[in-house]
Amino acid sequence: MRIKNANMQHDRLHQTKSMVFTDSGEVPKPISRHRRNHSQHYVSDNITPRDISVNENKEGVLNQTKITDRGKKLRKNWTTSYIVLSGRKLEIYKESKEQAVSNLKSGNKPEWIDLCGAHVEWTKEKSSRKNVFQISTVSGNEFLLQSDADITVLEWFHAIRNKIDSLGKEQQFPSLSVNIRRSTSTELLHLGADSKEQKAEQRKSLISKLNYSASDTCDRNRVKTRLKKFISRRPSLKTLQEKGLIKDQVFGCPLETLCKREHATVPHFVKHCIEAVEKRGLDAAGIYRVSGNLSTIQKLRFVINQEEKLNLDDSQWEDIHVVTGALKMFFRELPEPLFPYCFFEQFIEAIKNQDNDLRVKAVRNLVKKLPRSNHDTMKTLFEHLRKIVINASVNLMSTQSLGIVFGPTLLGPEKDTGNMAVCMIYQSQIVEFMLMEFDNLFY
Known part of the structure; x- marks a missing residue:
């Protein structure tokens, strides 16, 4: 040193x-x-x-x-x-x-x-x-x-x-790329060779990038072509339904279409739910007000949409609030409510009558004008809810409570009027009135 x-x-x-x-x-x-x-x-x-x-x-x-x-x-x-x-x-x-x-x-x-x-x-x-x-x-x-x-x-x-x-x-300055021997080292720096190697590497890198870009574009075009062919050749919904690959749904299906398919005026699912509730749920506290487990309700909905046979006595549906939750979901998901849109304003005008006799007469005339499937399903449902009210001392569900629960579920305006609070009051009053005057309206 x-x-x-x-x-x-x-x-x-x-x-x-x-x-x-x-x-x-x-x-x-x-x-x-x-x-x-x-x-x-x-x-x-x-x-x-x-x-x-x-x-x-x-x-x-x-x-x-x-x-x-x-x-x-x-x-x-x-x-x-x-x-x-x-x-x-x-x-x-x-x-x-x-x-x-x-x-x-x-x-x-x-x-x-x-x-x-x-x-x-x-x-x-x-x-x-x-x-x-x-x-x-x-x-x-x-x-x-x-x-x-x-x-x-x-x-x-x-x-x-x-x-x-x-x-x-x-x-x-490529002219300076010559073999140089330093006084402090015995190593030869082949700068010219290194420069050539670098250019060759850069050329290979550029070629590989171009090839990758071209192959990537080709793959995308190939995928697009296959997707277009698949979409153009896909079978129609009607064909899939005829082959049984897609089954008709229960939830979300128009009421009249569902009844025609089942050759009935009241959907089978509604009848099964009502029978199960009347068999083991009339004395259940808060029936129709208490919510069931949502994941179990969705599971029941899936089973109903996919299978023809339904056994509500199965142990997986032992919670009666799951059954009532599924029934309320069925009515909420109807494309048009049980009270058709065109009747909503008419029912409100009828319920506004101060004279009870005129009110009963007006509502009865509207009920008679309902489509057959709507009329019979409504009659079956309200007849069932009347039994709930009879057991109100046990299940704590009065006509007012059921009106609050079923009002927004069974009827509403087609377009939002912007006054939701007033609308909810009329919805509850109509259901409550029809429960109290059931015999005069349907018989």
């Missing part, structure tokens, strides 16, 4: 490594390593590039992680690696120096970073560690390198930046 001074300028050519002092000849003062004395992300401000020993060929231990692979973000995985800066590459060995040398002799190639056209910069947004700098390559790869030692990380940063700058100049 030799020291540079004014009387020994000729020794410079024989040095393999140099330690540079300040202009005054004094050794720089030790740098405080305490975390409070410097930034978490940057090295000490007292260190200048003149204080750093920079070698073109450099090796040592750094913490490194790859955060982007060809434009795809990766999760940070910091590892302590042995780094070698040689030629146009930064080689990364994930083991000790001795193991790296043995691997090189055995022919194992390490991971490496192509510095030609790369960019190096300090960064504090990418990591909470201090002294972190980033290398971005032309192929879309990004690496973070770090060391807790300020001098070490500065030496590496300037060495890599100088290497990148020198590679950029070689590309700008």
Whole structure:
């Protein structure tokens, strides 16, 4: 190890490594390593590039992680690696120096970073560690390198930046790409060969990107063509229903259509639910007001839509509130309510009559005008609800309670009038009135 001074300028050519002092000849003062004395992300401000020993060929231990692979973000995985800066590459060995040398002799190639056209910069947004700098390559790869030692990380940063700058100049002036033997090293730098290799790699990368883009476009067109053929050849809904692949739904089906399909004036599902409630739910507290388990109700709905036979005495439907919840859902999902839209305003006008006899007469005339399926289903339902009211001392459901529950479910306006509170009052009053005057309205 030799020291540079004014009387020994000729020794410079024989040095393999140099330690540079300040202009005054004094050794720089030790740098405080305490975390409070410097930034978490940057090295000490007292260190200048003149204080750093920079070698073109450099090796040592750094913490490194790859955060982007060809434009795809990766999760940070910091590892302590042995780094070698040689030629146009930064080689990364994930083991000790001795193991790296043995691997090189055995022919194992390490991971490496192509510095030609790369960019190096300090960064504090990418990591909470201090002294972190980033290398971005032309192929879309990004690496973070770090060391807790300020001098070490500065030496590496300037060495890599100088290497990148020198590679950029070689590309700008290709006539300078000749075999050069340095006085400090016996290594031949085949810059011309490296430049040719780089151009060949860039050409292959461009060709592969073009091929990928063309194949990707071809695949998309092929998928579009197949989708168009599938859509044009798909069978109609009627054909699928005739083959039995799609069964007719019960929920959401128009009442008249459902009754015609079942050859009845009252849907079978409504009858089954009423029978189950009258068999084991007349004395259930809050019947029709208490909500059942929604997931079980949806399961019952699915079974009804897919299967012809329904057994509500099965243990999975033992909660009577699930049965009543499904019945209310059936009436809510009718495309047109049980009280048709065209009758809604007429029922409101009839219920506004102050004279009870006139009110009964007006409502009875409207009930008689209802379509057959609506009339018979309404009669069956209100006859059932009358039995609920008779047991009100046990189940605590009065005509007023049932009016509040079934009013919005059975009738409503086709278009929102904007006065929902008034509308709900009339809905409840109509249902309550029809329960109290049931015999006079349907017989």
